[in-house]
Amino acid sequence: MAAKTFMAMPLTSSPPLLSTSSSSSHARLEVSFHCPGGFRSLLMRWGIGMYGVMGLRPFSSTSLKDLNRRRTLICAASQDAEEAFKKTVEVDRLIDKLRDANPKELQKLVVENVLAFNEGFWIRLAARADTCKSEDDKKDYEELAISVMSIVDCLVHKTNEKIDSATDILKGILNPVVDEVEEITWPPRDPEALKQMEREVIRREQEGQLDEGFLAEVNAQLRQAKEDGDKPGLEAMLQKVLQLYASKVLSKRSYAKKGEEVLKAEELLETIIKAPEEKWNKLLINGMTVGKGEISPEDFYAVTKKRIERTLIRTEGGSYQQRILTEYLKGIESRAEEIVQVLQGKQQQ
Template sequence: MAAISSVQCFFSCNSHHHRREQSGSLWRLGSRVLTTSLSRSFSGVNLKRRRTLICAVKGDAEGAFKKTVALDRMIDALKDANQRELEKLVVENILAFDEVFWIRLAARSDTCKSDDDKKDYEELAATVMTIVDCVVNKTREKIESSTDVLKGILRPVVEGVEEISWPPRDPQAIHQMEKEVIQREKEGQLDEGFLSEVSAQLRQAKEDKDKPGLAAMLQKVLQLYAATILSKRSYAKKGNEVVKAEHFLETLIKAPEEQWNKLFLDGLTIGKGEITPDEISAVIKKRIERTLIRTEGGSYQQRILVEYLKGIESRAKELVNLLQG
């Protein structure tokens, strides 16, 4: 159980770090901070902050002017929008609602000539804050949920272990991890939020350099995910014929990384097999192209799947170069 406690502590600390890293100013926009900032701005108390803003304008007049124009356009769009349009604008521009935005909104309110117009700005500010808080809370819940899913996948290799190590002493632990990944993928739990969380935890583990076992586990999670997704679609049959190079690639995709070298030696012509290095290279490139077409550009899913395929390609090239001298 000590190992689970260690992992949970790592997740707890670094999930907070990840939320800050991923969302930037988003996580500084809790309702208390927003309400305090806005109330001070509307009441005219926050003069020091306004003086700072004036100094910034003097220091970079052109940049500050463009920023103000952009903020005014945003505020005008929010004012003119109906409730549905307003929610959409806030969600699409969530990172724009920083301290400078609220100061500009307060300044616009201060210049109003009627109490009715001032009231409109106050109501707009309250509505926007409510929507922002809702987005923040949903994002936080999603990240916490993704962390719980990751803990569940890692449980077979850390439960009952005093110290995190890799590979696990029980060879069945990895098989149990694989079953967890397959089941949770079927249930739709391994979405972009999950992949983002695993990727962030992996980066942090590598940076810390004192958790090689944890980094290896997280890397294995991503490999199992990639193998599960890529194995869903087969290109090994063309009519009634089996495309040997495609079938060989699919065997590699499903196999653990530590078995790749043996599979290459048994399957490629540089060893005992019938598949030439050019043939395996061609089908890997084709599979990468198909993956790029079928996944969302820039998504974690696309990156992880492509990296997995490139890992197979790189291993093949290394082995071929080594054996060919």
């Protein structure tokens, strides 16, 4: 890589290191590096005036207000200076770690601190280079800057490749239900196409392809379809993909047996989790006491809420996976409540 030199730049002159831009297909990460043309000093000179005390005079109420206002401004300035100092210390620690690291350690440090490489970092790096007494030390800082930016650049490209990969996976899943002219109809004209799509979801989930990147891609496409409002077939198709994913993941763990005892409410919930949405009504009516079953609505609500709690504990907070799985369970809960309300209303008539 050709050698580059860097100089400090004003904080407001450049965009953040990492920025996200979204399109109708998917979000991409774009990187902007600050690669100025030469290190220069950022020293700031302060002029301090001397005030002579000509004599003592009593304070008026106006003087007291002015004094209080000055004290407030001084406190605010002190807090800002303290925060700036703390940030400078943190950046210096990171720079020292990066300088002392070997190539393998450097890559790990950059990955762990990727969001720290903003304008403030480059300005501080330039300031430290300016204070170097030898040209060799300055060269070390230049080489460090080039190495860090090269690693960050690779990270961004990998992220974009991963997004492209998620798009290809989604296309592969939807391929059975999209006809030759890519016309989207829902439900598919061929019932076998839906089964093929389901098998594709199961296969790719078992292979570990349906990760957070994939779920983010599906959510982005679904959000765009809803905003457009003219693709109801695509919207229903993407919803089905998320339902199949949630059904597959939630079915991996069973709570229907406690020793030799079969917990009927848990068993009913797990049957519904595995079933297509269009069969939920029948299963709920046949399973609960308000219909033809033996499970009270209260017991069914209790096991559903318990499963939601377990899902929240076992998944990463704020992740797409957590949101999709809990929304699926809440959908079952809401459907049960609707059916109970309807059937109880009929019984009272």
